Amino acid sequence: MKIKNLFITGLSVIILILQSCNPKNSKETSSNVAVTATDSRGKTITLPHEAMRVVILYNALVDDVYMLQAGEKIVGIPQQIYEMEDTYSFLSKLDERIKNKSIATPTFGGQSSNTESIVGLKPDLVLTFNTDEDNINQLENLGIPVFTFSSLNDEKILDELKNAGKLLGKQKRAEEITGYVAEEVKKMRASQATSPKKIYYAWSKGRIMSTSGKGSLIDMAITLSGAQNACPVPVEAPNISAETMYKWNPDLIILWNSKLSDVYSLKELEALPAVKNKQVFVMSPSFPYDPHTVKFMLFAKQLRHWCMPEYTQEQLDQDVKKAFEIIYGKKGLI
Structure with a gap:
């Protein structure tokens, strides 16, 4: 019986030593x-x-x-x-x-x-x-x-x-x-349009005459999409007039946390080709396309879909689904 107890005690010591060397325990202490x-x-x-x-x-x-x-x-x-x-x-x-x-x-x-x-x-x-x-x-x-x-x-x-x-x-x-x-x-960036369309980006909450200029985060996302920023001004957030909007003559107008009516209700813009041709789009829901995160890439892909019909809604949906699975590490979220 004494020999048996000594054997059990010795085995317990060996197990404790092996556990102390276990990589799992090392991982748990890595937070220190x-x-x-x-x-x-x-x-x-x-x-x-x-x-x-x-x-x-x-x-x-x-x-x-x-x-x-x-x-x-x-x-x-x-x-x-x-x-x-x-x-x-x-x-x-x-x-x-x-x-x-x-x-x-x-x-x-x-x-x-x-x-x-x-x-x-x-x-x-x-x-x-x-x-x-x-x-x-x-x-x-x-x-x-x-x-x-x-x-x-x-x-x-x-x-x-x-x-x-x-x-x-x-x-x-x-x-x-x-x-x-x-x-x-x-x-x-390896698949850009040969004749890029011009995009005007309007700020949130109905601020249609406020936009993002050259060198801004939005300018980067527009360029990545294969389009061109209609605003040529190298200013982060310029305010413009209706006259300037007509001068720039964008192909598309993109809204963020605003409504289509914020544009279509403006009498001063009713003759603008993008308005007459119903080329005004709302980035909605906005969460999947937040350009302040790595989802700037999805923001650019949504713009690409609106600018280039060959990049279909089905392709965009597949890309968004795959991106969410990777960036959140979980399937079935969207």
């Missing part, structure tokens, strides 16, 4: 390793371990974190996530807390942010855009790490997602997403 990334400001952000409690101040960045499959780390989001129907409906499929509206909302899209509420959530990382200077300064002065995004163009969007992935312990996942999108972008 310091992580470093560079944000859109060129600032190096170093955390003692991968972020576990993340507050996000803008909708597009919430979407980014769910793409990275790090949604469980989110403890604070913008109020708009619950108010924008298509966004709320989709993200509810990924997180019961979104569906139940139980994640705290300490901000309204970076505006009217409640610093005290953010601090109360005890975040080890805050994600926001680099234009959100007041919140960035307040939070960093309180010792809370802030990682910023710019979403200036396709290269920045991919690079910033990869760096965010480092801080969230999702570097491999970020590489999968950005690798796929980069390859799709490469294919699109």
